[in-house]
Amino acid sequence: MSDAITIHGSCHCGDITFQAEANPARVVICHCTDCQKMSGGPYRSIVQVKEDAFRLLSGEPKPYFKVGDSGNRRELSFCANCGSHLYATSVVEDVPKGQRMLGIRTGLLDEVAQLAPRSQVWCQSRVPWADDISSLPGTARQP
Template structure:
């Protein structure tokens, strides 16, 4: 599969990025840390090599220690709170860019899932959960309309 040039950033626009990614490197993480930090049942990421990642702006960071003892740096916007990426604290070589912050996210289908032992049992198949209709758009901006209520 061909590489894909992506861009994205936080909700308020203070922080942005560009990256060149391999679409095969999209994963879902069900670990309890990702659940707690995202406020969601899982987190989707696209892995990006450091040399293929260009950041604009200065995110705030938080360092967490995983059950394994590994220290991970989590980056987010201090103004709007958007999660942007995680990486190692020492010598970051790979960035786990949060798929929700990527403008081309619809083109990046997850190829693997990790930490499935921590997954919410219902999160593995949501096809039978009833779908609510989309609310009417409040503005003419397609990006704003796609953001939802959250």
């Protein structure tokens, strides 16, 4: 992973902190209905990293298991204190632990500005109004 950078992240309350080696080319926007429901927004941005490139520095994520729209069993991890969603992975029996891919939520990362999305998945579930919001009026902070 020669293009890898070290990323650092935490949940909202700071109980869970982590770092990982990530390739910025592996940043994806997911439009699946699970990501919409769990983020409360029209999509979620993730960076995909190998599980063995992820290091938990503090705290213990709480897992939540479900079957995704893909039919795969999914493990979603979050902070039990503040509820921040941290990452998700497919639970695949023939992939050894450590080799699974984690989808880390980019909003948790100190380096989020360096991690522009490179692709989109589950576009069939895309919310059409979210395609271009650049023309909407905006303020630097909430009035």
